[in-house]
Amino acid sequence: MIDAQLLRAAPEVVEASQRARGADEGLVARAAEADAERREAIADFERLRAEQNAFGKRVAVASKEEKPALLAQVKQLAADVRQASERSAVVEARAEELLRAIPNIVLADVPAGGEDDYVVLREVGERPAFDFEPRDHLELGELLGAIDMARGAKVSGARFSYLRGVGARLEIGLMQLALTRALDAGLVPLITPTLVKPEIMAGTGFLGEHADAVYRVESEDLYLTGTSEVALAGYHADEILDLADGPLRYAGWSTCYRLEAGSAGKDTRGIIRTHQFDKLEMFSYVDPAQAEAEHARMLAMQEAMMTDLGLAYRVIDTAAGDLGSSAARKYDVEAWVPTQGRYRELTSTSNCTTYQARRLAIRHRAEGGRTAPVATLNGTLATTRWIVAILETHQQEDGSVVVPEVLRPHLGGLDVLEPIR
RNA sequence: GGAGACGUCGCAUAGUCCGGUCGAGUGCACCACCCUGCUAAGGUGGAGAACCCGUUCAGGGUUCCGUGGGUUCAAAUCCCACCGUCUCCGCCA
Known part of the structure; x- marks a missing residue:
């Protein structure tokens, strides 16, 4: 698998490699897009999860009388966390699949072309x-x-x-x-x-x-x-x-x-x-x-x-x-x-x-x-x-x-x- | 193939019965500094991995207790499946 960082920083390098191989150049843009989507979904989930974790600490130290009210409050949050987590898992799997589909970047002086172009x-x-x-x-x-x-x-x-x-x-x-x-x-x-x-x-x-x-x-x-x-x-x-x-x-x-x-x-x-x-x-x-x-x-x-x-x-x-x-x-x-x-x-x-x-x-x-x-x-x-x-x-x-x-x-x-x- | 025991941060272990202050204690090993003439011993501190945001060398956050599911506001801890290791029994070209 290539470095996802390269996909963001220098997609043209990846595209050039794909071209030399005679492979799909469009895959590069699709993978980059999926990667951006993945990062957004992760950020989303992590923000919600942090909120839930903070809440959990409050519940832990709350008195018996306070607990029911707090639990009622956090129910919706738990549902949101679950949803965000599922979405990020789906998006992440897709991003990885596309990233894995890209073959290795060929070294710069490797001859381009197919079987007979050695x-x-x-x-x-x-x-x-x-x-x-x-x-x-x-x-x-x-x-x-x-x-x-x-x-x-x-x-x-x-x-x-x-x-x-x-x-x-x-x-x-x-x-x-x-x-x-x-x-x-x-x-x-x-x-x-x-x-x-x-x-x-x-x-x-x-x-x-x-x-x-x-x-x-x-x-x-x-x-x-x-x-x-x-x-x-x-x-x-x-x-x-x-x-x-x-x-x-x-x-x-x-x-x-x-x-x-x-x-x-x-x-x-x-x-x-x-x-x-x-x-x-x-x-x-x-x-x-x-x-x-x-x-x-x-x-x-x-x-x-x-x-x-x-x-x-x-x-x-x-x-x-x-x-x-x-x-x-x-x-x-x-x-x-x-x-x-x-x-x-x-x-x-x-x-x-x-x-x-x-x-x-x-x-x-x-x-x-x-x-x-x-x-x-x-x-x-x-x-x-x-x-x-x-x-x-x-x-x-x-x-x-x-x-x-x-x-x-x-x-x-x-x-x-x-x-x- | 059958029965049982086990799987925690490099190694060894605590925690699991009774879910929250446990991302997790202790020992050894490791790194930095201090102390000692040197070594040993001792003291103080640090230290895991992956990812996200940010910075360009500050930080903040999320996830990871064999793996994957489930229950729950919350799982190392409860439930299920799987994988692996060990012990005993059976079988074996």
């Missing part, structure tokens, strides 16, 4: 060249006995898979590599719940435009999370953090569940886009002044993983219209996928500035001892989809795959994955 910041690494016809990740996965889509579909339906043998080991090795690096960088590992309450899901902004991608467990009124970001953001909800010693940094390891309702027909082959996968996610709570530096730090960690895994990649600065509602800026790292002849997103890192924190009531002590919302940032450090780029990039003519050196210690020293027959 800016490529850099391309790194050499795209692999083959003197044979490269196989795609699923073909390789089947040769290696690593990926089984057919049985995934038999047991759970489309977009479910089994990772078996070296596939399962690759996944775990990848997570372990990422975890090791997270620990080296001082992050605290967390294995997070994957079922969360509605208010946590809403607080992180995933019930907005992403609502159709979310699994809901109706019998319990809980949501399955599509990323551990949700539980990581909720971890410190309603708390006042001590950031005097620097940011609070976490690495969340969890299975992720996504409905992929909007992607019918897209990426149906293999494990590029499945309903269930694993991810190691970085998450930081920082002083808002340090948010951009933290964002750069996360991106650097992601790029180091790409480089060390021998993947060719590029970094894009996502356009405003393609940002989630919580993000003020997002960088994606995309790896080259040889058989697709294009870059595919492997990681994403978002600076949510104070947006999530305000929704989830996560504050710290700012100057003068005042509380102020923190900034939150998140970024992928490893995920199942990486297996696609690793298999395809490091494949050999016979269908074997060379294991990147950094992964070998996490695969019991295995250096080449061999076809099973």
Whole structure:
């Protein structure tokens, strides 16, 4: 949620942000109006309530004989208080609803426009060249006995898979590599719940435009999370953090569940886009002044993983219209996928500035001892989809795959994955 | 799943039976100042969160005693529902 203060003081900033996103500009004026109405209603109620409280003190010390007369007098006041209280509750709920509907203010130099208006910041690494016809990740996965889509579909339906043998080991090795690096960088590992309450899901902004991608467990009124970001953001909800010693940094390891309702027909082959996968996610709570530096730090960690895994990649600065509602800026790292002849997103890192924190009531002590919302940032450090780029990039003519050196210690020293027959 | 106990301001507790002078006492921790050669001890004062009005660095007000309802002129206190914690019993891939 954005700062209501900003809505009053500089609505043009909010409107500019909406414009860059291609979102509804009129929402700004409607929210500002509702906010004014809300404040008026609150003032009204509080004046009446103060009067009633003062009266209550008189009743308390009145003698038995005086009481009936006083009580008769205050009846009308009590009714007025009740009415004003109900009105202010209604108006307040409406104002908050509109305020929450406004997505985060995008940072000033984020490219405007939609999905295709990203800016490529850099391309790194050499795209692999083959003197044979490269196989795609699923073909390789089947040769290696690593990926089984057919049985995934038999047991759970489309977009479910089994990772078996070296596939399962690759996944775990990848997570372990990422975890090791997270620990080296001082992050605290967390294995997070994957079922969360509605208010946590809403607080992180995933019930907005992403609502159709979310699994809901109706019998319990809980949501399955599509990323551990949700539980990581909720971890410190309603708390006042001590950031005097620097940011609070976490690495969340969890299975992720996504409905992929909007992607019918897209990426149906293999494990590029499945309903269930694993991810190691970085998450930081920082002083808002340090948010951009933290964002750069996360991106650097992601790029180091790409480089060390021998993947060719590029970094894009996502356009405003393609940002989630919580993000003020997002960088994606995309790896080259040889058989697709294009870059595919492997990681994403978002600076949510104070947006999530305000929704989830996560504050710290700012100057003068005042509380102020923190900034939150998140970024992928490893995920199942990486297996696609690793298999395809490091494949050999016979269908074997060379294991990147950094992964070998996490695969019991295995250096080449061999076809099973 | 069943039975019982509990949920108060950072922590620990008082207050709840018998509604008002309780937004709330005490201890510890915390901050400032005083005292002491230093430390410890001691003294005085301060200190929660959210929001509204006002100020620009004065203040005033409202709300918050697990959450949400209800009763009442008035609820930490009475009633209802829910959530959570603990104990015992049952069940368990």
